[in-house]
Amino acid sequence: MNKWKKWIPALFLGMLLLLAACGGDSSGEGESTSGDGSGEGSEENADSGEKGEINIGLNNWAENVAVSNMWKVILENKGYTVNLTQVEKGALYTALESEDLDVGLEVWLPNTDKPFYDKFKDDLAWHEDWFEGTELGLYVPSYMEDINTMSDLKGKADQFDGKIVGIDAGSSLVSLTQEALPLYDLKDSYELQTSSGPVMTQELGKAVEDEEPIVVTLWKPHWVFAEYDVKLLEDPEKVYGEKENINWVSRKTFEDDLPEVTKTLNNWMMDDESLGSLMNMVKEEGEEAGAKKWVEENQDKVDEWTAPLSE
Incomplete structure (x- = not known):
């Protein structure tokens, strides 16, 4: 029995070291999943939002919901954080002017959104058409x-x-x-x-x-x-105007901050067939799930739009 007494301190020290090592492993796992940059958990999310944050305002029109969710999927796949904020059309322009929002993806011109354009034309940045013939x-x-x-x-x-x-x-x-x-x-x-x-x-x-x-x-x-x-219904008085085009609008400084995203959105073009298929998929599958499915099935088109993000 006496010969084992001399080993007791060593055994006790070994147990303490083993417990410390286990505690260190547990702490390390917790840190990695919290996204502090250490461990595998952070590597899985390393690209998420690293390129910046984009706040998109959308109104409750079916095509606006569809394209806003589509761009959320596309841009998040490219490493941006994208937030969608539902807002009425009039409030959208005020929020863009105050830079509370970055982008609005649906402006009908020259007729439907003319009052908003006239009011904010010098305070916002107006971009390329992405749909023709509304x-x-x-x-x-x-x-x-x-x-x-x-x-x-x-x-x-x-x-x-x-x-x-x-x-x-x-x-x-x-x-x-x-x-x-x-x-x-x-x-x-x-x-x-x-x-x-x-x-x-x-x-x-x-x-x-x-x-x-x-x-x-x-x-x-x-x-x-x-x-x-x-x-x-035919409108002989032309109250609703002639056929229009849809473009997108941003806060004034958006292009300076995110030039590649601006170029990408200016590359974007859809027609009745492509937009109709997106809208139907969003309706059938749900907003984000439908947008993800459409993006997966139309990757060639998406790659053309997003070429500036790969330059």
């Missing part, structure tokens, strides 16, 4: 054969329960419709009900399913045209 106005289901122009709505308010289903109150489309109603002598017989894009499409879908009359504020591009047979 349409907007009042739409009805195609089975309403006797309603083909704005003037055809006159005297038929009872068919529509006296209402036009609108979208967001702050949208240019609603403002233009408010201008159109008195011009076509509809102001006293119709109420323009503001809601949101999703509410409008939900009511349209219910009406089409039951083959009921409905008139809605709508725009093209939109996934609705792949689902329902609807028609644009």
